[in-house]
Amino acid sequence: MEYISTRGNVEARGFIDTVLMGLADDGGLMVPVQIPVISPDMLEEWRKLSFQELFLEIFSHYTNDEIPYDDLKEMVYTSYGNFRAPEVTPLHKVNDSLYVLELFHGPTFAFKDVALQFMGELYSYIAKVRGEIIHILGATSGDTGAAAIQGVRGKEGIKICILHPHNKVSKVQELQMTTVDDSNVLNLSVEGNFDDCQKVIKELFADLDFKGKYHLRAINSINFVRILAQTVYYFYAYLQIGNSGSKKINISVPSGNFGNIFSGFLAQKMGLPINKLIIATNENNILERFVLTGEYKPGGFTSTYSPSMDIQVASNFERYLYYLLDEDAVKLSEYMAGLAADGKITVDGELFARVQADFAALGVKNQQCLDIIGKYQQEYSYLLDPHTACGIAAYEAFGGPDEVTVTFATAHPAKFDEAIALTGIKQEFPAPISALFEMPQHMTVVEHDKAAIVRELQAFYG
Numbered sequence: 001m002e003y004i005s006t007r008g009n010v011e012a013r014g015f016i017d018t019v020l021m022g023l024a025d026d027g028g029l030m031v032p033v034q035i036p037v038i039s040p041d042m043l044e045e046w047r048k049l050s051f052q053e054l055f056l057e058i059f060s061h062y063t064n065d066e067i068p069y070d071d072l073k074e075m076v077y078t079s080y081g082n083f084r085a086p087e088v089t090p091l092h093k094v095n096d097s098l099y100v101l102e103l104f105h106g107p108t109f110a111f112k113d114v115a116l117q118f119m120g121e122l123y124s125y126i127a128k129v130r131g132e133i134i135h136i137l138g139a140t141s142g143d144t145g146a147a148a149i150q151g152v153r154g155k156e157g158i159k160i161c162i163l164h165p166h167n168k169v170s171k172v173q174e175l176q177m178t179t180v181d182d183s184n185v186l187n188l189s190v191e192g193n194f195d196d197c198q199k200v201i202k203e204l205f206a207d208l209d210f211k212g213k214y215h216l217r218a219i220n221s222i223n224f225v226r227i228l229a230q231t232v233y234y235f236y237a238y239l240q241i242g243n244s245g246s247k248k249i250n251i252s253v254p255s256g257n258f259g260n261i262f263s264g265f266l267a268q269k270m271g272l273p274i275n276k277l278i279i280a281t282n283e284n285n286i287l288e289r290f291v292l293t294g295e296y297k298p299g300g301f302t303s304t305y306s307p308s309m310d311i312q313v314a315s316n317f318e319r320y321l322y323y324l325l326d327e328d329a330v331k332l333s334e335y336m337a338g339l340a341a342d343g344k345i346t347v348d349g350e351l352f353a354r355v356q357a358d359f360a361a362l363g364v365k366n367q368q369c370l371d372i373i374g375k376y377q378q379e380y381s382y383l384l385d386p387h388t389a390c391g392i393a394a395y396e397a398f399g400g401p402d403e404v405t406v407t408f409a410t411a412h413p414a415k416f417d418e419a420i421a422l423t424g425i426k427q428e429f430p431a432p433i434s435a436l437f438e439m440p441q442h443m444t445v446v447e448h449d450k451a452a453i454v455r456e457l458q459a460f461y462g
């Protein structure tokens with residue numbers, strides 16, 4: 001399989017080079033030249049597969065000319081051996097129309113572990129077989145950084161630097177990142193918000209000399225391997241529900257950077273018959289506004305109870321737009337230039353109709369999020385984290401009578417106790433989270449200033 005850029009100005013690359021490139025050299029995002037389609041018969045066969053087996057089947061379609069099957073298999077089993085649930089992403093039935101797919105059983109209790117545990121193994125593998133120096137650089141609104149650090153800590157040939165917005169991540173998120181004492185890890189705590197952090201990262205990756213000189217590698221969901229790893233649990237959830245008879249299956253996804261939901265869109269394109277793909281956001285509702293009006297326009301930034309979705313610029317949106325424009329890189333580039341010039345993208349007519357057919361979307365208000373947490377605790381004794389609660393609110397808004405909805409639980413509630421406490425619910429922390437509060441922290445606070453950040457990077461990467 002080969003990969004090209006959404007903007008059309010990168011020569012086709014193989015899988016490993018695509019992973020190493022991260023953001024495409026022309027500023028676009030890498031996508032497969034052709035999306036493989038899984039036949040309904042094949043899907044039926046996949047029903048009996050474990051998560052790991054399913055992962056191998058899906059990845060083989062994208063990597064098999066480059067990564068020997070046995071190597072891939074070893075990486076997959078090592079990655080998911082670190083999860084606390086044997087099913088990796090267990091499905092919890094709440095009632096006849098609602099299932100929750102628990103994506104938080106990895107080392108950092110959020111869904112990012114699913115892709116980043118594998119990515120850590122993959123980078124380590126690439127460092128070995130290619131003799132590549134891997135210097136990971138990324139920005140996080142909390143969960144990506146923690147998961148990426150856990151994915152590569154202590155691994156030979158890899159250094160990782162993560163920027164997070166100072167005092168704007170939850171306490172547990174901060175502790176998960178900063179209590180790691182391996183010498184290959186640097187935490188920069190930036191005086192600004194997540195979009196400020198991401199902007200610096202984007203500029204550094206766009207500077208090809210800098211990127212080349214320091215061997216910079218991405219872990220953000222602009223990296224196609226993360227998108228692909230996340231498609232696995234869409235298939236897994238769908239197939240686990242079994243033959244739901246005449247019931248159609250929707251999937252509701254707490255969304256920020258559009259990475260997770262784009263994986264669902266990709267799964268659909270691969271032939272998974274998802275009925276409605278539901279985008280759940282919080283008050284930072286750029287995606288909801290896009291689906292309702294056809295206008296994609298980054299607006300003001302609001303801090304909410306679901307900080308991992310406090311994002312105004314949804315990086316992966318460009319991938320979706322590319323497919324909406326029928327893979328026309330020239331048109332896509334025009335739209336992206338328009339976004340840079342006018343601060344917005346507008347689609348109308350037939351294109352807009354397709355957006356509305358592709359997604360349903362709901363921006364959930366802060367109070368509603370807390371109400372949902374209280375309601376599900378009371379009615380079902382099931383504690384939701386605030387991100388998952390947004391997903392459940394969207395299920396309540398869009399789930400139809402002959403439908404089943406799988407809502408993705410993107411984090412464990414213990415990660416966001418600040419919000420849970422406001423509902424009056426007292427939760428017990430799992431032991432690995434309680435232990436964090438006793439450990440020393442390692443981080444460097446920096447101004448939101450590119451030059452200051454570059455100095456820290458140069459000192460760390462050497």
Ligand SMILES: *Cc1c(COP(=O)(O)O)cnc(C)c1O
Nearest residue numbers: 143256257258259260308410411
């Ligand atoms: C990252 C994250 C999200 C948003 O996922 P995207 O892929 O950025 O849309 C939602 N919930 C939690 C808990 C997260 O960590």
